[in-house]
Amino acid sequence: MTHPWWLRGAPGRWMLALVFFGLASIGLIIPLIVGVLWSLVNPNVGWFPPAIVPASLSLANWRAMLSVPEIGQAFVMSFLIAPLVTVLCSALALPTGYALGRRRLRMRRTIELLVLAPIILPGIVLATGLGSMFIRLGLSHTIPGVVLVQTVVLLPFMIRIVAATFEGVPQDLIDAGRNLGASPWALTRHVLIPLVKPGLFAGGLFTFIGSLEEFVLTFIVGMPHVQTLPVLLWAYLGGRSSIFTYAAVVTMVLLVPTILLMFIAERTLRQEYLAAGFGKV
Amino acid sequence: MEQITAAFPRVTRRRTRRREWLTDLVLLTPGVGYLLLFMCVPLAQVVLRGFGLLAIGEPSHFTLALYREILASKIYRDSIVFSLYFALGTTVVSLALALVASALLQVNFPGRSLISVLYKIPLVVPSLVAAFLVLTIIDQGGIIARAVARFGVEWPELVHDRWGMGIILVLVWHNVPIMIVILSAVMSAIPHDLSAAARNLGASPWQVFRNVTLPLSLPGISAASLLVFIGVFGAFSIPSLVGAAYPKAISVVMSTEVLDRANWALASALGTIVTVLSAVLLYMYYRLIRHQEAAQR
Numbered sequence: 356m357t358h359p360w361w362l363r364g365a366p367g368r369w370m371l372a373l374v375f376f377g378l379a380s381i382g383l384i385i386p387l388i389v390g391v392l393w394s395l396v397n398p399n400v401g402w403f404p405p406a407i408v409p410a411s412l413s414l415a416n417w418r419a420m421l422s423v424p425e426i427g428q429a430f431v432m433s434f435l436i437a438p439l440v441t442v443l444c445s446a447l448a449l450p451t452g453y454a455l456g457r458r459r460l461r462m463r464r465t466i467e468l469l470v471l472a473p474i475i476l477p478g479i480v481l482a483t484g485l486g487s488m489f490i491r492l493g494l495s496h497t498i499p500g501v502v503l504v505q506t507v508v509l510l511p512f513m514i515r516i517v518a519a520t521f522e523g524v525p526q527d528l529i530d531a532g533r534n535l536g537a538s539p540w541a542l543t544r545h546v547l548i549p550l551v552k553p554g555l556f557a558g559g560l561f562t563f564i565g566s567l568e569e570f571v572l573t574f575i576v577g578m579p580h581v582q583t584l585p586v587l588l589w590a591y592l593g594g595r596s597s598i599f600t601y602a603a604v605v606t607m608v609l610l611v612p613t614i615l616l617m618f619i620a621e622r623t624l625r626q627e628y629l630a631a632g633f634g635k636v
Numbered sequence: 637m638e639q640i641t642a643a644f645p646r647v648t649r650r651r652t653r654r655r656e657w658l659t660d661l662v663l664l665t666p667g668v669g670y671l672l673l674f675m676c677v678p679l680a681q682v683v684l685r686g687f688g689l690l691a692i693g694e695p696s697h698f699t700l701a702l703y704r705e706i707l708a709s710k711i712y713r714d715s716i717v718f719s720l721y722f723a724l725g726t727t728v729v730s731l732a733l734a735l736v737a738s739a740l741l742q743v744n745f746p747g748r749s750l751i752s753v754l755y756k757i758p759l760v761v762p763s764l765v766a767a768f769l770v771l772t773i774i775d776q777g778g779i780i781a782r783a784v785a786r787f788g789v790e791w792p793e794l795v796h797d798r799w800g801m802g803i804i805l806v807l808v809w810h811n812v813p814i815m816i817v818i819l820s821a822v823m824s825a826i827p828h829d830l831s832a833a834a835r836n837l838g839a840s841p842w843q844v845f846r847n848v849t850l851p852l853s854l855p856g857i858s859a860a861s862l863l864v865f866i867g868v869f870g871a872f873s874i875p876s877l878v879g880a881a882y883p884k885a886i887s888v889v890m891s892t893e894v895l896d897r898a899n900w901a902l903a904s905a906l907g908t909i910v911t912v913l914s915a916v917l918l919y920m921y922y923r924l925i926r927h928q929e930a931a932q933r
Binding site: 372379403406447450452458470473476481483485490504574602609614616 | 657659660662663664665666667668670671672674675676677678679681682685692740743744745746747748751753754755756757758759760761762763764765767768769770771772773777779782783809840841842863866867869870871872873876877887890891894895900903904907910911914915918919921922926
């Protein structure tokens, strides 16, 4: 055994489990519970120090989603932009990702670097460049403008996931299909598409949720006319005016899809797709 | 058959090569073309504008005046130093935590599979939400402050503080999981035989960690650190929400130049500084992961 003595027996391992779960509850579970509590605070009573638990709970803040126009509008705006971005990203990424995944390319290194760049370059720099460019093009503060800028940062993830997906298709299967006399169309229909479907689904999901969450570029290019949920959250958290209870509601709306994605990705999808998306080793 | 192909080798090969090249071009144009148009062009504009060219609403001519202005002004200098400071701080703290956590995650303890799902949650949480979640805990009105107030302890100001403790805390919360993902992948790839052999030769667990695990994880450590450093150096939303009024992060200064003063030229000069630094680090990161992928093959 290579472990130190205190990790070899059962008690040591239970201690380790205890430490990890303790950290997880302080760092993750308690913040999530407190976030939910903030969204349920009764606005007439409030939640002031030193109360650890709010004195009175209500659904008033959740009802605000319907009664406060800006929250409802931001909700609609976010869920209008996200599908558009997903469709645009998929259309652009499919051919390019296929080429990167399955073809021998000249200048592959340059292309890979180009695709990696928007993932890593600071959003604020891209936002400064695109902001002034879109003012000239008349795309600032418009929905098409926001769709285009979100695509810049989300397209690389999609391309990487599509490339990893196509790269993962075993050549043997395609060769076998071809040897058995399948036409290119039949090969695509019955071999390629079923094999790449999960990866493409993961990419689409990733892009959709990425679009719901994108902040910096939407903020600089879309303000003040295009207000998505993260832009509203920024305002509620102290950007211009601070409303903690509404911030909690918007937080929960943004958090649920991401955590769902997390679990779907953990359970059903191959880790490589997600790793490719994150651009990690 | 061979004779036939030998008769016209060159022509056919050249023609197919050209056709292949055309196919590549057609396939690559949508994705790469989009990035060239909407990433490279704006970035080039930012750099040119930083040197006084392509100015908006002013006569444009090449000048270094903007950089002189940045160097002369304490506000801009401080913002660059402050961004470097919290980026470095976040990277060092996250690396230390991630090293310990990923070494311990190699041990098979009860509930490990649950923990390895749970720790990845911050990875997908948007940074604004991360700021909110951490704020509810560490702010002066937060849960910890309320809990310790019962015992008469006054909780220190961690948010909007001069030393950027709040910024570093939120950024660490957000970046530790990425590091653990990378480091534990690297560590679990280290052959078990090596550490077992070291143990048999009389090394203590600490010596194994120090002299076997750590050196073999070095490529992962450098890649993870570079990745976190670049991401944090240009981060906007967390410093803008949790940061103090002074000094401000360079990204926050850029956004106020753009949104409040419409001073695109100065924002571009600051952006050029950020871009050059990030580009150098990005290239280093790319070289690193290329090496690792090559080593894996």
